[in-house]
Amino acid sequence: MSIEQSYQLAKAQYEKWGIDVEAAFDKLKQVPISIHCWQGDDVSGFEVDQQELSGGIDVTGDYPGKATTPDELRKDIDQALKLIPGKHRINLHAIYAETDGEKVERDKLEPKHFQNWIDWAKKNELGLDFNPTLFSHPKAADGLTLSHPNPEIRDFWIRHCQASRKIAEHMGRELGSPTLTNVWIPDGYKDTPSDRLTPRKRLKESLDAIFSDEIDEHYNLDAVESKLFGIGSEAYVVGSHEFYLGYALKNNKLCLLDTGHYHPTEMVSNKISAMLLYSDKLALHVSRPVRWDSDHVVTFDDELKEIGLEIVRNNALDKVMIGLDFFDASINRIAAWTIGTRNMLKSLLYALLMPNEQLKKYQEEGNFTDRLAVLEEFKTYPIGAIWDYYCEQMNVPVGTDWLNDVRAYEEKELKNRK
Template sequence: MSVESNYQVAKELYAQYGIDTDAVLEKLSEIPVSVHCWQIDDLTGFEDFNAKLSGGLAATGNAGGKPKSVPEYFENLTKALKLIPGKKKVAAHAIYLDNGGVNNIDRNAIEPKHFTHWVEYAKEMGIGLDFNPTYFNHAKAEDGFTLSSYDEGIRQFWVEHGKRCRKIGEYFGKEMGQVCYTNHWIPDGYKDITVDKMGPREVLIRSLDEIFAEKIDPAYNVDSVESKLFGLGSEAYVTGSHEFYTNYVANRKNCIICLDAGHYHPTEVISAKLSSYLVFGQEIMLHVSRPMRWDSDHVTILDDETMAIMEEIARYDAFDKVHIGLDFFDASIDRIAATAIGGRTAKKAILKALLQPTAELQKAEHEGNLTKRLALLEEVKGLPFGLVWAKYCEMCGCEQDSWIRRYE
């Protein structure tokens, strides 16, 4: 049977539950997923192709195919993006700059002109852009502190980096005609018992206030701050914790929160947190990852938590408030395939969430009919979601599964 005939069967089956698959596909086509640039090369960047990760970061594995030049990097990224159907953005990091052959451009001196190659690439690919300052892999981050450092020279260096990254985000937003989300994550913390936990946080507040002091039109750039429970070398204390950033965002209102699926206790999930931000009208940036053991950043798959995240967004129709980005790196498998698998999975999870009879489920719950709620949730799991996915891939001119044969 053809993709179309299979889709018509699925369409009729979903219609029995009041689900309009045509409307769902139209909705899905408007929801972007921000694909992180760093899976392609293990977060090495363009400053130094032999750079080693620091700040509690690690890309494990030694699979072949890691790009050895900027042209090869973009060739591989293009291959991955073409395997992900629908609307997309790419989240670039500050270390992926074009230094024009000048090797001494430091992080506190980067400008929009060093990232014109990303704008040109994004326009050619018909995608949007997000951005990330790189507060790690640098001599001024080796003691484990950046924006919360007591060393004023180091602190000011990173404050300037943050300010310049916001201007690059603004540049991306203006050039692409859509909001760039500039996400700030720092590795700051202590490896062992910490006596003064408040002091570094007071410094971090001052640094963030300075970085965000200049008003930038939110039509071009919106900043987010990303928390973490711990990292290698900061097992005892992390300055930018979840509680810290939640309070900073609520009190300052100059940025939004970023929730990373791998940055919490093993049994703590971000799907349970979303409604507590949305009920107050807050925007949220997501980093969708798969923490097999803590923040291990495995490639996103269609697991329970990924589905729960997308279901929460879909049930409140909050795709305008929650911005979906990916964040994982696995060097044990082909990096192009890893990027594609994670991106396709995110799209599949959104589609599957949209294919639920949300209004009927909520009605049953509000009426106290919990039997119907559970029965209906379980019955729709058996509907042929894969046939709708195949139709979506065809609509987008994207391969459904034939691409897998290239890895046989």
Template sequence: MTTTQRIQTAYELAKQQYAELGIDTDAVLNEVNSVPISVHCWQGDDVRGFENPDQELSGGIQATGNYPGRARTAVELRQDLDQAFRLIPGKKRLNLHAMYLESDQPVSRDKIKPEHFTNWVEWAKKTDTGLDFNPSCFSHPLSEDGMTLAHPDEKIRQFWVDHCIASRKVSESFGRALGTPSVMNIWVPDGMKDVPFDRLAPRQRLMDSLDKIIAEPIDERYHKDAVESKLFGIGAEAYTVGSNEFYMGYATSRNILLCLDAGHFHPTEVISDKISACSLYVKEFLLHVTRPIRWDSDHVVLLDEETQAIANEIVRHKLYDRVNIGLDFFDASINRIAAWVIGTRNTRKALLKAMLEPQQQLKDAEDTRDYTTRLAMMEETRSMPWAAVWDYYCMVNDVPVGLEWLKDVKDYEQTVLATREAN
């Protein structure tokens, strides 16, 4: 039996087993394939961008490790993304930061324009990839003291306001060029290392800055605003201006998107439980799916319980039109392309597993308070042959099945990435 025959046979058996629970696996494959996942550009170059090749990271941003082959130019980064995308099934987007612009001359962040991202748009058209965007309010001389949009110095604060306003124009241009709205996420590192006396004034300044940034209406067919909270970071251990409460209130009152990052909360908190609660008040979400370990939030996504719980919430409540799924991790201790592939495939796997739940039976059991059946079904479906469905899904989408993708990554490492270190 050939590998193709084995995968086909396993799928047909799984299809029958799921059909007994009323689940049409063919329909599920079409559904899971259509849900976009926004892959983050910064895994490929350790969050350095292309403003200055010697730029040091700051503002709570830190990439650890020195695995060979980091992308040093936008051309190399797009080449790496092409390689990663060939190994990942399903609809994909790319999330860009402002400092990934391309220009022959230095460009101040408050002066960025759509033309500085022309090559990214052309690449997106060729690869049928939507683009999302972020202002880069870190790793800059004017962010060195840990404050940007909440800075007490009006001139510095205005610089970052102007940067975000310019970023909205770039984001809008993506949506117009590609026919799909760009989600622009605002995250700032603003906070204090030690206990502040005045917690209110910085939040008043941040609110005022954000109001100025989003003052000009932009058609949501092209651009959507999102704001992202954080618990704490390096240099902001005692106080973070943009807390969860601040941004949830802001997103709700301004009718914009709330970004929930899986690593930006206390270790005992999970964003999967926040999705349904916030959905009652927030019209739309951006998710940053990542994996927290202790204080660090940006590890490669695993197919763990929280990743699965996040996918379950999206699927069970049919929130596809209200939740934008993005990834946010950067690991320089392993092959960067492999990190993209592992994290994105795991996110897609979680969505597939969620779609293979016997949802109506589980809901009926819960509605009739038959909690015994609910628990039994939830546990038994864990061992259903979802992996056979996944393998078939990969095969029909012409991406490697199982660990076959790792061979491609290793070959690419030897033929492409190794030459970067040698030059």
């Protein structure tokens, strides 16, 4: 049976519930996913005095062919984008600056150090997002940055974040699409602290200083990201969820939720509707924690489906800025990007093809029997046939055909890298 024939049969099943599949396609085409560049080089970056990973971040595996130059990384991203339907965004960290071999400290970075990324994004009609890098640096060696008791160290990181916002504003202006600038820090303590309040006061003061610079929100949007714990900060993290939620609401910033930064039984999908009541927008970093914040490649699991449902059924496709954050060096890195991003898009399509209004009606009526029956029935509806047709219409490989492209690229490009 052809893809077209399978699609028509599947489409008819959805239409019985009044679901307009073509309208779902139109909506999905408008959703950009912010794809993280750091999957391609194992979060190494391109600083002249490249540091070992720190700040609770670890990348495991030694699959050959990781990008070691900006051009290689952009080339790899280009290849992944050929396999992913839609137009998307690329998420950069400050360590991906290009300084022509000159050592430039992070608090001295300027827009010119990212001009190659901007030119490439413009050529490929991509948006850019940005993150100051507050890890893998001598001034973060003890796991403290914006909350550090040493004011000189705090001031260094404040200047870095200020420089990052200016870089992001320039990116947004150049590309005609606002850059999301996300602040995440590793600050915390390995063992139970004797004072939780003072570090949080220092963090608040540092954030106030960072955001005191006026930046045009047409070109830059600020976000803050919490974490439950990390390697070296098992007992206490300064920037907790409660801290950043309060700070974001009080200061009109976006609160960014990373799906790996909460207790293992705590679902980010459950937070989305609650937070949208008080925030016009919020941001996501979609990852897959396995027992802890381990940043596995996103799979089409129950929580990913629920995240898609919460965004779609609450009419929040234009309110939730979806980014990805995972890294796996044990498999082909381009395959990792492709699998994770396609799954994120598939979860949104899954949600767009649900009879959401009918299910809401059942709940409001107290008809929990029919609600459960329909929810279970739709778990085995033929979304695969709909997805395949969508990919074909978007001129990207169908099914696992994209693996052939990845293998060919690996033979031609990746295996020739040192």
